[in-house]
Amino acid sequence: MPGPPLLVTGLPRTGTSWTGKMLEASGAVTYVNEPLNPEHPPGHSPGVLARSPDHQFQYICADNEAEWLPAFQKTVALRYGVAAELRRNRAPYDLARMMKYATAFSAGRLRRRRAMIDDPFALFSTKWLVERLGVQALVLVRDPVAVVGSYRRFGWTYRPEELAAQTLLVRDLDPPPTELLDLAGSDDHVAKLAHLWRMAYTAVDKIRDVDGVLIRRYEDLVREPLKGFRELYDAFGLPWNDRARQRIEAATTATGGGESGFSWSLKGGLSRTAYRPMDSEQALTAHVGRLSEQDAQRVRDITADVAARFYP
Numbered sequence: 001m002p003g004p005p006l007l008v009t010g011l012p013r014t015g016t017s018w019t020g021k022m023l024e025a026s027g028a029v030t031y032v033n034e035p036l037n038p039e040h041p042p043g044h045s046p047g048v049l050a051r052s053p054d055h056q057f058q059y060i061c062a063d064n065e066a067e068w069l070p071a072f073q074k075t076v077a078l079r080y081g082v083a084a085e086l087r088r089n090r091a092p093y094d095l096a097r098m099m100k101y102a103t104a105f106s107a108g109r110l111r112r113r114r115a116m117i118d119d120p121f122a123l124f125s126t127k128w129l130v131e132r133l134g135v136q137a138l139v140l141v142r143d144p145v146a147v148v149g150s151y152r153r154f155g156w157t158y159r160p161e162e163l164a165a166q167t168l169l170v171r172d173l174d175p176p177p178t179e180l181l182d183l184a185g186s187d188d189h190v191a192k193l194a195h196l197w198r199m200a201y202t203a204v205d206k207i208r209d210v211d212g213v214l215i216r217r218y219e220d221l222v223r224e225p226l227k228g229f230r231e232l233y234d235a236f237g238l239p240w241n242d243r244a245r246q247r248i249e250a251a252t253t254a255t256g257g258g259e260s261g262f263s264w265s266l267k268g269g270l271s272r273t274a275y276r277p278m279d280s281e282q283a284l285t286a287h288v289g290r291l292s293e294q295d296a297q298r299v300r301d302i303t304a305d306v307a308a309r310f311y312p
Contacts, residue, residue, distance in 0.1 A: 004114065006136050014218050029108075029116035033118055034121060045094075046087075055162050059172075072133055117135075136212050140218050141217055143218075160180050164184065177195070194299040
């Protein structure tokens with residue numbers, strides 16, 4: 001039997017795609033990209049996950065699992081729903097993506113590979129996935145100023161209205177996310193993102209002792225990728241070999257890559273956010289200057305108590 005399925009998560013812009021691809025280099029997993037992403041693609045693809053997300057950072061727990069458990073059981077078993085996909089998505093890109101995933105899922109089952117879900121939008125559902133499906137989870141954390149700066153680079157924000165609509169998540173968050181909810185309708189995007197980071201990693205800190213959950217700092221993996229990924233391969237029972245080592249070396253020594261570089265997508269053109277080779281050293285400083293010093297200090301102040309638990 002293959003080992004348990006894997007989950008790579010953390011807030012967006014914490015290196016989940018890069019980390020997932022480095023684990024995929026083992027040849028022992030089938031990569032599943034962001035099934036809980038609220039945008040299509042990659043989300044709302046019922047062939048991959050038979051239940052579509054209703055919210056950004058969809059929260060799943062015992063109280064709503066009836067509608068999610070069968071869908072995830074099928075996904076981690078690498079059973080692709082061709083008929084369901086065809087009923088919803090029939091554009092040329094969707095059909096190409098369907099063929100890619102249907103083939104990958106079938107090959108994964110035949111070769112006894114483990115499903116590996118790369119999904120930052122599964123962050124708040126990590127504990128449920130671990131305890132209910134036996135998933136082994138890797139949660140990535142990255143410096144809050146770097147995360148907020150990276151969000152702002154792409155013009156991204158967070159809508160607290162999304163949080164307010166998830167009553168189960170609001171109920172289970174401790175402490176209550178009052179400051180973030182109070183920013184609904186605000187144009188202060190830096191404050192909203194800083195409070196999102198604080199809320200997210202407060203929740204992560206509470207599951208650090210859950211069996212099956214590993215927490216790693218993005219910066220540590222970037223500084224020493226071979227050492228860091230060798231440890232992750234051992235922790236997850238993935239085969240470490242020359243192929244994996246060479247792919248990780250090649251992916252972390254691109255000249256001048258930083259967070260830029262490029263990655264071709266099925267849609268054609270360049271993907272701004274997908275995994276791409278990078279210069280490891282430059283990746284640690286690429287966020288500098290994306291926020292004013294005043295905004296960077298605001299982020300540090302808002303997140304200070306939680307950040308200290310991960311960056312003592």
